[in-house]
Amino acid sequence: MFVTFTRLFFLLLVGAIAFKVWQILGSKDNSLIARLLFILVLVLIVSALISPDSQVGLVVLGILSIFFRPLGLSILLLLIASIFIKNGKIDKPGPTLILIALLILILASTPVFANWLAQQVEKVALKTVQTDLCCGERAGAIVLLGRGTTEPKLPYRKQIQLTDTGDRIPYAAQLFRQDRGPFIIVSAGPRQELINPIIEANDVKQLLIYMGIPPERIL
Structure with missing residues (x-):
């Protein structure tokens, strides 16, 4: 309208x-x-x-x-x-x-x-951009664009912290629990802002494990 x-x-x-x-x-x-x-x-x-x-x-x-x-x-x-x-x-x-x-x-x-x-x-x-699956349909995998979803893991931080876009992580876990896909593919590269860049996808994977996703189902 x-x-x-x-x-x-x-x-x-x-x-x-x-x-x-x-x-x-x-x-x-x-x-x-x-x-x-x-x-x-x-x-x-x-x-x-x-x-x-x-x-x-x-x-x-x-x-x-x-x-x-x-x-x-x-x-x-x-x-x-x-x-x-x-x-x-x-x-x-x-x-x-x-x-x-x-x-x-x-x-x-x-x-x-x-x-x-x-x-x-x-x-x-x-x-x-409606992407809801219908009638029990399953995708080949759930792709999680994880870049920028977590804060850099600095020495004084005891746990992984989420950013404004961090809600993608629990949403991907929710889709997995709804059996929308057999795997979660996490896409997140190294943190270039740090002196010793680390892979952000590892932090995202750790959060998904905390949420009950089997490690072997996370790529």
């Missing part, structure tokens, strides 16, 4: 801007070159929407993504509103665009809006 609304809003915004710019370029004061440049930009935008994975699409959408953000969209609306300033006065819909730009900045500055927006993005990401 959020993605559909965003696309519809973007298409309407691009259409309105294109129509207004074309009207301005249609005046006698503008040259044919300006109209050709406008058509070229319009073709690039349409091409990016049709083929977003192409090189042109990635570059154009990367630039356009700025205007999806509250600050970029507000600046865009203010720039459009400046077009309607003539002889020290601003014609319609200039005042409305300025009001909308200010409202966007105010709303986007509230924690409620930020949390809501983050939740919408997370829902889309969960649907995209």
